[in-house]
Amino acid sequence: xxxxxxxxxxxxxxxxxxxxxxxxxxxxxxxxxxxxxxxxxxxxxxxxxxxxxxxxxxxxxxxxxxxxxxxxxxxxxxxxxxxxxxxxxxxxxxxxxxxxxxxxxxxxxxxxxxxxxxxxxxxxxxxxxxxxxxxxxxxxxxxxxxxxxxxxxxxxxxxxxxxxxxxxxxxxxxxxxxxxxxxxxxxxxxxxxxxxxxxxxxxxxxxxxxxxxxxxxxxxxxxxxxxxxxxxxx
Amino acid sequence: xxxxxxxxxxxxxxxxxxxxxxxxxxxxxxxxxxxxxxxxxxxxxxxxxxxxxxxxxxxxxxxxxxxxxxxxxxxxxxxxxxxxxxxxxxxxx
Numbered sequence: 001x002x003x004x005x006x007x008x009x010x011x012x013x014x015x016x017x018x019x020x021x022x023x024x025x026x027x028x029x030x031x032x033x034x035x036x037x038x039x040x041x042x043x044x045x046x047x048x049x050x051x052x053x054x055x056x057x058x059x060x061x062x063x064x065x066x067x068x069x070x071x072x073x074x075x076x077x078x079x080x081x082x083x084x085x086x087x088x089x090x091x092x093x094x095x096x097x098x099x100x101x102x103x104x105x106x107x108x109x110x111x112x113x114x115x116x117x118x119x120x121x122x123x124x125x126x127x128x129x130x131x132x133x134x135x136x137x138x139x140x141x142x143x144x145x146x147x148x149x150x151x152x153x154x155x156x157x158x159x160x161x162x163x164x165x166x167x168x169x170x171x172x173x174x175x176x177x178x179x180x181x182x183x184x185x186x187x188x189x190x191x192x193x194x195x196x197x198x199x200x201x202x203x204x205x206x207x208x209x210x211x212x213x214x215x216x217x218x219x220x221x222x223x224x225x226x227x228x229x230x231x232x233x234x
Numbered sequence: 235x236x237x238x239x240x241x242x243x244x245x246x247x248x249x250x251x252x253x254x255x256x257x258x259x260x261x262x263x264x265x266x267x268x269x270x271x272x273x274x275x276x277x278x279x280x281x282x283x284x285x286x287x288x289x290x291x292x293x294x295x296x297x298x299x300x301x302x303x304x305x306x307x308x309x310x311x312x313x314x315x316x317x318x319x320x321x322x323x324x325x326x327x
Contacts, residue, residue, distance in 0.1 A: 082297075082299075085255070085297050086257075086295060086296045086297060086300065087294070088292075088294030088295070089291045090287070090290045090291050093290035102288075102291060124308040137293070140295065141273065142297060144271060146269055148269040149299045183288075190272065
């Protein structure tokens with residue numbers, strides 16, 4: 001399986017993109033969309049895959065959009081933050097015994113239907129100076145936070161009205177309004193279990209805070225659904 | 235913003251974050267941001283045999299959009315806090 005990913009003519013290497021936009025001075029040329037260099041770290045070894053095949057020693061650039069690893073004027077690899085599922089400080093374990101940044105990448109959308117890669121796309125960034133690990137980690141955290149998924153933008157505002165009628169929640173809705181609201185929420189929920197409970201709520205013996213609570217549950221549920229999250233209590 | 239507000243109250247508490255790729259990481263909630271990116275300290279992987287390379291990871295940053303579940307410590311699920319958070323959100327605060 002792993003051998004399929006190492007071909008030099010491939011545009012992808014374990015979720016990394018080939019990066020060739022290097023200036024004559026060896027600096028990566030950044031994109032135009034307000035991309036800025038946040039930090040760079042020299043003498044960093046890139047290793048890819050579960051067996052951590054080393055790609056050589058290069059320079060790691062953390063920008064506001066992506067991380068770029070260049071080993072020469074010929075370029076190297078890059079991956080945008082929105083494809084870095086997680087990154088972590090590893091204190092060194094098989095197969096890489098040195099302290100490193102470990103990251104799991106999502107496959108590029110262009111290779112989503114390519115099932116030749118199984119399992120996570122693991123990469124490791126091994127700085128010769130282990131003392132800068134925390135700095136790399138923190139820079140990556142900071143810049144990752146600048147790159148939310150596009151479909152999550154605006155979530156912090158604008159959706160509230162859809163789920164709440166603020167006055168109803170605070171003052172207590174009339175029976176008709178409650179029934180209508182619950183009916184519409186029911187239709188969104190398509191409850192299989194607990195339908196009777198929702199009907200009872202619609203019968204109208206609720207306190208205002210119960211309406212508030214049910215609205216909260218509805219919103220929790222809906223946010224969870226739209227984001228593909230689920231939350232559970234252990 | 236409700237989850238963000240609520241998760242902020244879990245700072246310092248132990249949670250288990252399960253990623254959409256099935257990797258589950260237990261750790262101390264260090265921070266969470268509005269996109270529900272989660273930083274964990276003192277991490278350990280639930281299934282260490284399957285993910286031996288994760289055993290040496292002590293802190294990590296998990297992108298919010300790859301989270302499938304967040305398992306909460308039962309003692310930290312304070313319905314009153316959730317309730318208040320809901321009211322504040324309803325007021326637009």
